[in-house]
Amino acid sequence: MTDTLEGEYRTGQIKLHDAAAFEGMRKAGRLAAECLDMLTPHVVPGVVTGHLDDLAREFILDHGALPACLGYRGYTKTVCISPNHIVCHGIPGERVLREGDIVNIDVTVIVDGWHGDTSRMYGVGPVAPRAKRLVDVTYEALERGLAAVKPGARTGDIGQAIQSYVESMRCSVVRDFCGHGLGKVFHDAPNILHFGQRGTGELLQPGMFFTIEPMVNLGKHPVKLLSDGWTAVTRDKSLSAQCEHSCGVTEEGIEVFTGSPTGQFKPPILSA
Numbered sequence: 001m002t003d004t005l006e007g008e009y010r011t012g013q014i015k016l017h018d019a020a021a022f023e024g025m026r027k028a029g030r031l032a033a034e035c036l037d038m039l040t041p042h043v044v045p046g047v048v049t050g051h052l053d054d055l056a057r058e059f060i061l062d063h064g065a066l067p068a069c070l071g072y073r074g075y076t077k078t079v080c081i082s083p084n085h086i087v088c089h090g091i092p093g094e095r096v097l098r099e100g101d102i103v104n105i106d107v108t109v110i111v112d113g114w115h116g117d118t119s120r121m122y123g124v125g126p127v128a129p130r131a132k133r134l135v136d137v138t139y140e141a142l143e144r145g146l147a148a149v150k151p152g153a154r155t156g157d158i159g160q161a162i163q164s165y166v167e168s169m170r171c172s173v174v175r176d177f178c179g180h181g182l183g184k185v186f187h188d189a190p191n192i193l194h195f196g197q198r199g200t201g202e203l204l205q206p207g208m209f210f211t212i213e214p215m216v217n218l219g220k221h222p223v224k225l226l227s228d229g230w231t232a233v234t235r236d237k238s239l240s241a242q243c244e245h246s247c248g249v250t251e252e253g254i255e256v257f258t259g260s261p262t263g264q265f266k267p268p269i270l271s272a
């Protein structure tokens with residue numbers, strides 16, 4: 001399998017990590033965030049998505065890290081780039097970004113065996129108010145999910161926090177993709193659903209590492225997969241947004257590994 005590394009396997013058991021592992025995840029998470037920071041000034045009208053992928057790959061390799069997606073289950077690019085009604089796993093290529101697009105870029109790096117997985121929304125020039133509102137809702141949904149993380153809470157508390165907020169804003173939560181445990185393994189237990197009921201699911205304990213990565217649609221939640229086998233789009237062609245952090249459960253609550261060192265987790269054009 002491609003999702004094994006240095007003898008670490010997906011076992012189905014949730015791993016509890018030590019202080020050295022937290023240090024490893026800090027480094028990986030920071031580099032992933034720096035890669036997205038680096039891309040910000042390049043996400044402009046007229047840019048070709050394949051060029052953004054090249055920039056990300058060169059940045060990662062120049063920093064002595066590995067692009068986790070390259071070769072993962074047959075994926076041939078470094079990042080996923082998902083504009084407008086693409087929900088996730090858009091494949092970089094010839095597509096040209098246009099003014100008014102909203103676009104998710106998702107990167108995963110491997111540093112000393114540890115995975116840093118994060119994604120953000122970028123606005124390509126000025127964007128329409130309804131698109132900006134969707135992005136705002138998505139960022140707030142991630143924040144509410146992160147705020148639910150502490151020892152003794154359950155994975156369902158995260159899902160409930162996200163779903164209740166998103167639906168109160170008359171948007172919908174995608175059901176077909178979820179957050180995931182990670183560490184030396186890219187996609188590990190537990191699954192982090194972005195919907196659900198408080199008090200259900202796995203008990204959160206210090207040392208667990210996972211992502212939270214809600215996908216939020218302006219329309220209804222169903223998605224369909226395109227014939228390339230990767231690209232997921234909204235069935236109703238409504239706009240979709242996503243953002244993702246990698247985090248660890250601490251004694252006190254949570255440590256987010258993928259915060260932007262320059263404070264650009266929400267790129268400027270969208271944070272105004």
Ligand code: MF3
Binds near residue numbers: 079089106230
């Ligand atoms: N980074 C994605 C995630 O959040 C996974 C992308 S897998 C790929 O889990 F192969 F499509 F790149």
Ligand code: CO
Binds near residue numbers: 117
């Ligand atoms: Co992820």
Ligand code: CO
Binds near residue numbers: 107108117244
């Ligand atoms: Co990701």
